[in-house]
Amino acid sequence: MREFEFLEPQTLTEALAMMSEYEDDACVYAGGTALLLAMRQRMLSPGFVVSLGKLDELREITFNPAEGLRIGALARHSDVARAPDVQAHYPMLAGMAGGLANPQVRNQGTIGGNLCYADPATDPPSCLIAMDAEVTIAGPGGERRLPMREFVVDFFTTALEPGEILTHITLPPPRPDRTGLYRRHLRTPAEHRPVANVALTFRDVNGVPEDVRLVIGAAVPVAQSMTRAEDFLTARAITLDVAAEAAAMVAEDIDPISDGRGEEAFRRQVVRAITRRILAEAAGLNWKDAAA
Amino acid sequence: MSGKRISLIVNGESVKAEVLVNRLLSDFLRDDLALTGTKRGCETGVCGACSVLVDGDVVKSCLSLAAQVDGKTLTTVEGLGRIGDLHPLQESFMAHGGLQCGYCTPGFLLAAADLLSRNPDPQDAEIREALSGNLCRCTGYQGIVDAVRNVAESTHGN
Structure with missing residues (x-):
């Protein structure tokens, strides 16, 4: 790890002044679990590490x-x-x-x-x-x-x-009629970083979803709302067929990362599977009841 | 690069030291304090061999700067038990084949100690989840899970 100055501001105002003073040569240090690795691999070499530990x-x-x-x-x-x-x-x-x-x-x-x-x-x-x-x-x-x-x-x-x-x-404040699920996919239980994940929230109106949010992460460079599938799912009771159709839409609409942890085609299939499963689960259905 | 004066408690003893600010906690413990029970394995936050307790929470000491633990209370494997007065987890790891080469063992012991301090009667799935930040290449894990479960059962009376 290259050398750096370790600064420990006592107040947020002081931290902001340091960040403004050192600009690109400064990094904010919080827990350090990610930044320290990047610094040891010399992907990042800040001259000033501004630790927020005292705030x-x-x-x-x-x-x-x-x-x-x-x-x-x-x-x-x-x-x-x-x-x-x-x-x-x-x-x-x-x-x-x-x-x-x-x-x-x-x-x-x-x-x-x-x-x-x-x-x-x-x-x-x-x-x-x-x-x-x-x-x-x-x-x-x-x-x-x-x-x-x-x-x-x-x-x-x-x-x-x-x-x-x-x-x-x-x-925002929780709403009693709003429900949500989050699921990640790891290739093995010992893997610590998901290859894909999916978050789903909606307002449950007598078993029919309204105001649907369906967001894919990890498989794509930036977590992304799947707007076409959200519109498709709105005001439509979730069946296994609906879940499969929405999942196919999501798999088609993403532009997945392709790297050593998962090629594009693999991530697309994982996203399709976890989307279908989370929708089935949200509707109280067993995704294993349907093939595909 | 400047140094930093840190003051902390390690295994019940007060420690004051001057460290370089880029000194890793794992290096500080091993090379400066000669507490070599804490192992350096992958040094990239994957294997968990360097796990220690900071204020009772298990963390990886290769992902931490010594400068970050100023004012904290640390426990390494040397503080868990001593020869002749082993911690129940250490006895149980021996009794249940929870180790072979032993390199990963200090990390597993501290991760297990953290688990049992919060959840004295864990299910096997909870034990496995709590140990998911630690790798063992010898045992196949079953002996480790058995060892942790046995401590929970013997201290919890069921």
């Missing part, structure tokens, strides 16, 4: 029925998974965070660090997009909010401008 206010997870959930960017995945408010009101999020990577990484990696690193082979982006999350970004000019779907823009690239720091992730 305890960014670890807080708060819930309020009127405003929803607010997660500090430095909350670790295990903090999110174990927070009673998350478990009670956002079980889909708790399940995602509690199954991410492995226990050691969940105990050190942070949700904000995960989003800012923007590695496609991960869980939170698709799940958070399907849950209508927003991110709060602090910068030299003040604070701005962005829908999660606009935050990650490309491979390892976010909408953060130089000098900005992600501070919070917010979720």
Whole structure:
């Protein structure tokens, strides 16, 4: 690992000043689980590592029925998974965070660090997009909010401008009629990064989905809402045939990553399978009842 | 590059040290504190051989800077048990064939200790999930799962 200066701002204001001062030569350091690997492999060699370790206010997870959930960017995945408010009101999020990577990484990696690193082979982006999350970004000019779907823009690239720091992730208040599921596909149980994942939320109107969000992650460079399938599924009772048709649509509409962990054709088939299964599961059907 | 003065508790003892800021926690423990029970395996966060407890939570010490654990409380395998006074998990790993070459064992012990501290009576699936960040190339894992389950059962009385 190349040499660097390790800066430990005591306040967010101080951290923002450091990021503005050192610009491209600075990296924000949260848990370090991803950044440290990139630095040791010399893919990144920042001259200044700005550790947010002292900013305890960014670890807080708060819930309020009127405003929803607010997660500090430095909350670790295990903090999110174990927070009673998350478990009670956002079980889909708790399940995602509690199954991410492995226990050691969940105990050190942070949700904000995960989003800012923007590695496609991960869980939170698709799940958070399907849950209508927003991110709060602090910068030299003040604070701005962005829908999660606009935050990650490309491979390892976010909408953060130089000098900005992600501070919070917010979720709207839970709705009793809104339901959601998140599923990931690993090639083996010991693999820590999904080759594909799918997040589904919808408003359940007497067994018929409305306001459908169907988001694919990990198989594609940026987690993506599958709008054609969302429209197709709206106001249509889910049967195994409907699930299969929507899944075929999704598999056709994505432009998958093709790399050593999975070629394009393989990822397309995995996405089709996990989409069909999550839709069947959401409708209380057993996907094994139908071939294909 | 500047150094950083850190102060922490390791296996119950207060430690003060001056570290280079790019010093990995795994190197600090092994090379500076001579706690060589913590193993360096893949050094890329995959194998879990370097697992230690930081404030009671299992983490991989190759994915952490020594500078990050300033003010924290650490447990390495040396703090889990000692010769003549082994931790129940260590006894159980021996009794159930939870190890062969032993290189991965310190990491597995600490991951298992973290699990049992939160969930004293885990199901096999929960044991396997809790150990999913650790690789063993000898045992095939069944002996390790048996060892952890046995500690849970003997301390939980069922």
